[in-house]
Amino acid sequence: MSTDRTIIRIAAKGDGLTAAGHHVAGGLPGDEVDESGITAKGPHHVTPPCQHFGLCGGCLLQHADELALAEFVRGRVVNAATSQGLDIGELLKVHLSPPRARRRATLHAMRTQKGALLGYKETGSHKIVNLQECHVIAPELGRMIAPLRTFIGKHGPRKGGIDVQMSLCDQGVDLGLTNFALEGLEAIEAATDFSRDHGLARLTLDQGYGPESQWEPEPVTITLSGAAVPMPTGAFLQATRDAEDRMIADVREWLGDAKLIADLFAGLGTFAFALRDGRKVLAAEADQAAFLASKAGSARSGGAVFPVHRDLFRSPLMPDEIDRFDAVILDPPRAGAKSQIDQLADSAVSKVIYVSCNPSSWARDAATLANAGFSLAKLRPIGQFRWSTHVELVSLFER
Numbered sequence: 001m002s003t004d005r006t007i008i009r010i011a012a013k014g015d016g017l018t019a020a021g022h023h024v025a026g027g028l029p030g031d032e033v034d035e036s037g038i039t040a041k042g043p044h045h046v047t048p049p050c051q052h053f054g055l056c057g058g059c060l061l062q063h064a065d066e067l068a069l070a071e072f073v074r075g076r077v078v079n080a081a082t083s084q085g086l087d088i089g090e091l092l093k094v095h096l097s098p099p100r101a102r103r104r105a106t107l108h109a110m111r112t113q114k115g116a117l118l119g120y121k122e123t124g125s126h127k128i129v130n131l132q133e134c135h136v137i138a139p140e141l142g143r144m145i146a147p148l149r150t151f152i153g154k155h156g157p158r159k160g161g162i163d164v165q166m167s168l169c170d171q172g173v174d175l176g177l178t179n180f181a182l183e184g185l186e187a188i189e190a191a192t193d194f195s196r197d198h199g200l201a202r203l204t205l206d207q208g209y210g211p212e213s214q215w216e217p218e219p220v221t222i223t224l225s226g227a228a229v230p231m232p233t234g235a236f237l238q239a240t241r242d243a244e245d246r247m248i249a250d251v252r253e254w255l256g257d258a259k260l261i262a263d264l265f266a267g268l269g270t271f272a273f274a275l276r277d278g279r280k281v282l283a284a285e286a287d288q289a290a291f292l293a294s295k296a297g298s299a300r301s302g303g304a305v306f307p308v309h310r311d312l313f314r315s316p317l318m319p320d321e322i323d324r325f326d327a328v329i330l331d332p333p334r335a336g337a338k339s340q341i342d343q344l345a346d347s348a349v350s351k352v353i354y355v356s357c358n359p360s361s362w363a364r365d366a367a368t369l370a371n372a373g374f375s376l377a378k379l380r381p382i383g384q385f386r387w388s389t390h391v392e393l394v395s396l397f398e399r
Contacts, residue, residue: 007031007042010072014060014389028068044068049099049135056129058120058136059387070094073383076391080359081376084367092250092380097240099386102137103168104237107145109177110161115153118145118164128161136386140173141166144198148175151194155187156180169231170221171201176233181207182214191215204233225274227305229297232289236267243384247394248274250380251329251353254396255279258326258351264312264340265332269294269305271355275329276304282325286311316340322347329353336361338368345372352397359391366395373399 007016007027016027016038024033030042048054048062061069074094081088108128109118119131130149134142144166156162157179165176175195182188182205195203195215203215211233222231225248238244251271255261259279263272266283267290275281283298283305285291291309298305310317312332316339322328328349330337334357344352345368352369356362366376374397382392 005032005034005039007033009075010061010064010068012076012389026063028064029071050133052119052129052131052133055122056120056131057123057125058129058134060123060389061387062135064387066096069383069387070096072389073381073391077359077379077381077393080363081366081379084363084370086363086366086370086376088379089375089377090379092378094381094383095243095246097243097384097386099135100138100142101240101242101384101386102141103241104239105137105141105166107131107164107166108161109149109152109156109164111152111156111158116149116156118149118152137166138168140168144173144175147194147198151190155182155190165234167231167235167237169201170223170228171218172199174202174204174220174231174233175200176204176206176211178206178211179208180205202233222268224268224270224297225276227269227273227276227297227301229268229273230293231268232293235290235293238270238384240384243382243392244270246380246382247271247355250378250394250396251275251355254353254378255327255351260324260326262317262322262325262328264317264328264330265337266290266294266307267331269297269307271329271331272305272307273297273301276301279304281305283307284310284312284317286313312337312340314339316343318343319347322349325349327351327353329355331355332361334358334361336365338365341365341368345369345374350399354395354397355393356395357390357392359393362393362395366397369397375399 004018004020008019009017011017016024028044031038032040044065046065053062117128117130119129160179163178167174202220204211205214220231221228261281263281263283266272266285269283272281272283291307294307377398378396380394
């Protein structure tokens with residue numbers, strides 16, 4: 001490595017990378033390195049705000065400044081596009097979510113002889129980091145950590161791990177615990193007291209037979225662009241409100257005067273409800289609970305959103321169905337949407353907006369669209385999972 005002494009970028013897994021392809025743990029652009037590691041730090045290092053940095057696997061890049069974080073997000077998306085030979089028409093400014101903005105998180109817990117452990121997993125390990133602070137999640141979720149740890153220490157299962165799902169909904173904190181059987185009247189009463197004392201919107205326990213609501217004073221909802229939509233247990237939400245707003249703003253602008261829209265992999269209707277004014281939106285979703293929730297939300301908000309229950313992996317919209325629409329939006333899971341993309345490529349639709357949580361599968365699908373005559377007109381990298389290596393994007397294809 002004697003002639004290869006400078007970190008040029010952050011690699012996909014968060015380590016520093018030299019021009020010759022050497023990986024250096026903790027390296028940032030501009031760092032000087034040798035065989036032993038970093039010898040001189042470059043200009044992009046900052047003091048990590050969290051005491052758990054370096055051990056906790058939740059954040060790998062807290063030592064990087066805003067410029068390095070933004071460049072990492074941008075680079076991941078651009079590299080994915082260029083790897084498939086895609087030409088980017090307009091590369092828009094990276095959106096980075098701020099600290100303490102996450103409105104949903106999954107933590108892990110385990111009861112011990114002295115109480116309980118509650119937190120994220122250590123990097124590359126199944127060990128739990130017992131969180132004392134978290135600079136990623138919203139304060140409402142952060143305030144739940146200490147009392148929840150005490151509750152688990154008293155009433156949690158004596159064997160096995162617990163997954164803790166926390167989300168913010170209209171009514172407050174929605175809390176779900178797996179592998180959590182309440183044994184005896186005292187434990188049941190304690191769960192009720194805990195929920196009431198901490199103002200939970202809902203407490204859901206999986207005692208081995210699937211999630212069951214133990215506490216829900218009023219039906220839990222999530223407001224999407226003014227529409228109060230029932231929120232099923234474990235429902236998908238964009239991780240941060242600010243990133244959701246950024247994505248919606250881009251989608252609205254790019255749709256222009258399109259009036260009939262297909263929103264595919266629609267979930268609860270994050271985009272569908274945002275686009276309903278002056279338009280008609282078909283919202284296709286495979287998950288039954290999400291479909292029923294969006295259907296109820298549509299009925300309450302005027303009916304311009306038309307949810308359909310459809311598995312787009314097994315039964316994608318076909319070209320003759322797609323051709324009815326002025327534009328198509330899709331936001332598929334990490335695996336991408338190969339079957340649906342193939343049908344979009346064969347259709348006559350001229351505008352596709354693709355939101356993705358995985359640049360690699362997106363680039364593969366984008367190449368299919370490009371081969372069918374679409375151009376990648378606009379591309380915005382999104383870093384809503386701050387300080388992590390998880391990168392998202394929103395893109396516009398036209399032909």
